[in-house]
Amino acid sequence: MMDAAEQPFIDIRKVAFAYGERPILKDINLSIPKGKLIAIMGGSGCGKTTLLRLLSGQQQPQKGEVIVNGQHVEKMNHQELFKFRRSMGMLFQFGALFTDLSVFDNIAFPLRENTHLPEDIIRDLVMMKLAAVGLRGTQDMKTAELSGGMARRVALARAMALDPDLMLYDEPFTGLDPISLGVIAHLIKKLNHALGTTAIMVTHDIHHSLQLADHVYFMARGAIIASGTPDEVLNSRDPWVQQFVKGAADGPVQFAYPATSSVAHDFGLSSHHA
């Protein structure tokens, strides 16, 4: 997916991460060129969100390297990390808007905190971002007055307030009605095209991933098990990919939790033999 001469914008090399004794990521390798929109798919708990946390420096890997735009994120100190984050935006799963601030103040927050722009310029920038997400006229609303879809769009406007080079989307489509979902999907694509932002989208939504992304990665049990362009994914014979695309319960990824007791035991039918 990348020319040999082209330097990857994001380079994740042999990354391993565990919470305590519980391994989450094992030997992850990813190379993403500048300006691409990447989807990372996988079941719940496969380590997708952890991967985003490593990229934003919220967690450090136990092994391996996380390189973004030539900078080693895993080696950054506090100051370097905060400087790096000024060129990055992240859309959280439920928006994570500040509930004590209005819509306007939420979007103005990164601008006020990270720049010395005068208030009238900040006002213009916030209004532009609000217009871009189709929410002109909501600036004075409290976050509690917003619907789920509107809140996600405000959060998107806030995440792109500083025109980031890198955007991270954590489950951007979860819990949205079809219209909000379509709008968010369109905005993600537009942002990626118009600003040339490199974007990583962690999601369960196979339909929108294949529609939006330049390249799709599949994760299971802390590793990348398959990848390809949307066309390659659709035509893939890989049983892992097939199972994801079809949403089948049977396949290499087990739907059922590997229980240690038998069904008969759960219903008290095997007690005579015990």
Add this chain to the structure above:
Amino acid sequence: MLETLATNLRHLGNWTINVIWKMGFATRFLWSIVLHSAPLITRPGLVIREIYFAGVLSLIIIMVSGLFVGMVLGLQGYTTLVRFGSAEALGSLVALSLLRELGPVLAALLFASRSGSAMTAEIGLMKATEQLDAMAVMAVDPIARVIAPRFWAGIFSLPILTALFNVMGIFGGYYIGVIMIGLDEGAYWSQMQNAVDLHEDVFNGMIKSVFFGVAVTLIAVFEGYDAEPTAAGVSSATTRTVVTSALVILAMDFVLTAFMF
């Protein structure tokens, strides 16, 4: 038998390690707050906003409680003092009880319940709804932006609230003693003036309330920051703030009193 003993010992060991770990974390947390306290000078608006929420909004409960505590002291003090024929000493009894003990301790207990619990719940919910993470990802340190202003607001607010509690209590005692019971007004004030020492009583009481302010606010912000990011986690963190604050205030009061008086 032996197994029960071993299990209990293991639990005790686990509890001890947890307590020590938490104290270590709280100390590092305090240090981190101090290191991130520059906004106190560069952006005083952040601290003033929190002083409004923690201090100004606590005025009613503090002042009404102070008034009633003073009135109770006036009643109880009079019924006891009158037996010894020294009812005129009511002014000094009310003032000394309030300035040395009741003012700092009760104001701190009320502050922990009213503002400490609110701080824990707010910070805990911000954590549970990923607002603190979102802030950190936007290159804004939550310790500097959320925790430090609340911490300093608590430390500034409590001594002032304590002083107001004392003033209201003294007026409560005056109302009962002088207006209701009919003691001599001059005796009430002059006895108080003679008995109360600015350094020994007033300043020491204020020093106590500064210590309580640090303890209560640190517990409140720490429990919020350390809360498990779930509804049950935030609820138990809020409870822990009130319970731990109450115990720490009372224990600290004993130690400070032993050193001061």
